[in-house]
Ligand code: C2E
Ligand code: CA
Ligand code: CA
């Protein structure tokens with residue numbers, strides 16, 4: 001038992017201690033992961049629903065810990081956010097993803113967009129706009145080939161600062177997409193006021209295709225709404241031919257998911273002489 005500072009005694013079970021120790025160990029290692037080159041990116045292709053051509057990539061962060069092995073982003077991103085490390089890590093992701101996209105263009109590939117995930121913490125640091133601007137300048141990537149993904153929950157925060165920042169990023173020429181769309185109850189009036197180019201329909205709805213007619217109805221409405229607002233629609237987590245067929249019938253623009261490609265390393269993409277590209 002120990003004193004929690006409020007004069008109460010707190011009891012820790014052995015398991016609680018164990019998981020606490022693991023978390024502290026992971027947190028400590030994360031501080032050094034960047035300099036130890038343990039972080040790297042995978043790139044998941046995004047495919048046109050009509051032509052089946054690759055029209056973009058999403059950069060997805062990976063951590064290869066020397067002792068713990070590969071750690072999933074769902075485990076370490078929350079730690080990175082809590083410690084503030086997400087700012088330096090996020091900047092590294094932006095820089096690496098933009099540099100990679102530029103390198104592929106320089107190698108003669110058809111230019112496509114690279115999507116990068118942003119954490120809400122990166123909007124709280126007031127220099128996000130400068131960081132993105134600097135990243136484009138350093139890598140020489142044209143702004144239109146960078147897409148920033150923000151979750152629906154960030155987009156719907158009643159924060160003028162976030163909306164302001166999005167408008168500045170948009171003015172710079174980068175695209176904005178709303179990730180995990182449908183998981184929050186968005187106020188449609190707010191969506192109309194944000195400088196958004198694309199929505200990503202969350203995987204949970206895709207999994208309901210041919211299983212739950214309500215999910216199918218929600219997808220239909222989301223695609224219809226997006227088209228009315230002049231937005232592009234991408235579906236994520238597409239794994240089966242049935243899901244693909246439904247989305248094609250509903251006029252979904254783009255597809256991301258294991259049905260076509262898992263997230264791939266740079267080497268896997270380059271290995272086949274870029275046969276993946278159009
Ligand atoms: P997300 O942005 O929603 O990314 C989509 C996740 O779905 C990825 O998981 C991807 O590997 C997975 N996925 C793609 N297609 C399929 C499919 O067909 N079936 C299934 N079951 N899964 C599929 P991942 O790579 O583990 O990333 C998890 C989350 O971690 C991401 O969710 C994102 O929120 C966060 N994340 C990843 N990289 C970054 C980053 O650089 N910065 C920030 N802030 N967050 C990141
Ligand atoms: Ca995403
Ligand atoms: Ca998502």
Ligand code: CA
Nearest residue numbers: 179180202203
């Ligand atoms: Ca998600």
